[in-house]
Amino acid sequence: MPEVPAPNEAVDDPVETAQQVLPVLVDMPFHGALDSTLSYLGPALPPGSLVRAPLGHREVLGLVWDAPSDDLVAPGQTLRALLGTLDPLPPLPLAWRRLVRFAASYYQRSLGEMALSVLPPELRKLDPASLTRRLRRKGGLGSAPAPTDAPQTAARPEPTEDQAQALAQLAALQAREPGGTALLLGVTGSGKTEVYLRRAEEALAQGRQVLVLVPEINLTPQLEARLRDRFPGRLLVTQHSGLTPAQRLRHWLAAHLGQADLVLGTRMAVFSPLPRLGLIVVDEEHDASYKQQEGARYSARDLAVYRGRLEGVPVLLGSATPSLESWRHAQQGRYALVPMRQRVGQGALPQVRLVDMTQQPQAPRGQEPPPLAAPVLAALRERLERGEQSLLFLNRRGFAPVLHCPACQWKSDCPHCSAWRVFHKLDRTLRCHHCGFSDRVPRACPSCGNPDIQPVGRGTERLEEQIGQWLPGVRVARIDADSTRLKGTLEQQLSAVHAGEVDILVGTQMVTKGHDFRRITLVVAVNPDGALFTTDFRGPERLFATLMQAGGRAGRDAEAAARSELWIQTWNPAHALFQSLRRHDYESFAAAQLAEREMAGLPPYSHLALLRVEARTPEAAQDFLALARRDAMAWVEAQAAEVTVYPPVPPYLARVAGLERRQMLLESGSRPALQALLRDWLPGLRGLRAQTPGVARWALDVDPLGI
DNA sequence: AGCACGCCGACT
């Protein structure tokens, strides 16, 4: 191996086949420092080139970076030579590299981990020769359809007045500020998708690529179908974790090579390299799924906005119930607010009825109250008589959330978690929903032998059973994570609902998203109060969005819309959230929530970072955070920075799968101050682990969704 | 994070 005089200097010898020292990123989290490249010898390659690099005893995928930084290579150290270049591929473009650089520094991950983790995994296995073969075959796209002679845009409906206005507003915005973000506020059924399609059409007509992000791809086959219908002559590819590794690579290549016109995908798609990017759409922008919950915990929605600004490309965020972060940006004029207040086709939103559960007759002593109040049952019967369908929304699967022994007060706890085990009657198990621990339900109390142990509370299994008893002969279907575990059963159950083979559908959150039920005219939120009083400050925001979305399942057929209803069983009918919901008034809800957040100094009025740790003992977890807190507080004092470092606390679930969890919150009104603290603090955290044996893992979450 | 090397128990 050749000797080099010093790192990071090109070897100035043209005879020596112009070997240079190249800064290369590999997938290594260990280089905690934010900017860290490894130095290799190789031919002159532009930044963004993908290479094969020797690393220890293996050969890994590497990415030539723009500049070396923080490199610990010693002067005179022998550098190894790159093993090859994936040169049939164009280098990843500057805009892509800048996005990765920002994400790595903002979410405090190493550049190498960030960059390599957002490339298709299959790319790691590719050597230059097999890549060349792959690209040569079928023009590089395998089974993807080649551009056809079909019209590039199919017939499209006349925009409604709302849509026309929104489109005019968006066109004006784009002319004024090409990299600007617009927030499209439109209730379910207001025709947001048509606005996306029109904007996409325009970008496509200018020869640009369109990136469409959705929270979960399996919930949005309609959107994919509509894009394909509307743009039959264009190449659309998807990007999500459900693809096989080969498909994902093929789709990614189509995007990167500029062959794909439309990329539709989940959060990972925000990192698709798109040489002709012209528009980014983020549908249901409030959805928590946009936040990655492991590894680099990025928010794809926030990165989409950043990317738009970076590339001078418009970003369109759409929601009926925007995140309060986006809403505040719109209020401040940082995002353009584009309201769409009418449902298409004069369809009315479902009427919201609050059922005051405190006014319902009390159940006899010792008996549990019936699951549905008398007026709700009457409303259900009415639908049955009219041959319409109803949806009972209960966000709790299983038969009962806990079993209880009235004699000795035993409860069905989980031996590994600080949680109850849920009674699943169908397979007679007690299951922990957090660690998966499961065994047969005991015949008698395991503590005192009392044979009369009782279910407490109600899940979807029990509700399904009780409905059958209350309304004999009714056809009930249950859709939740348990009933749809087998592949294809969800589709099967949904088609039974669509075919009218079901009168009442019982379901969890799963059924509230995306599905276009035409015959449902009644939605009942059976027990939504829990979310009102959670410790999570975003609980109300999520509940409001969920109930609006659930209500949106009713009356999707314009003819039935007039008599569609959303009933809410609540012990807190006066709660401001329900009062806003009754009027479908997102704006009053948001105003009230923002006032509360401002008083409490919570986002979007402050910025948060959360350090979480899991350890074998509470002491180890506590010690780790205590040391971390000491360092953070020392930094804050030295810098006289406005950052609050809160004491460590147990999270809602303090023990999961035998590991003790603790967390510590950092809060600041200034994002730069918080970022500066994180940047200086994190390298030291990696060393702390050695001082606190028993720590299994720790993670920093910037802009956490739940605290 | 992988994937080595390294130093002590039950097997062909």
Place this chain on the structure above:
DNA sequence: GTCGGCGTGCTC
């Protein structure tokens, strides 16, 4: 005498 447990340490 070997196969293999996962404890520490390195990777341009």
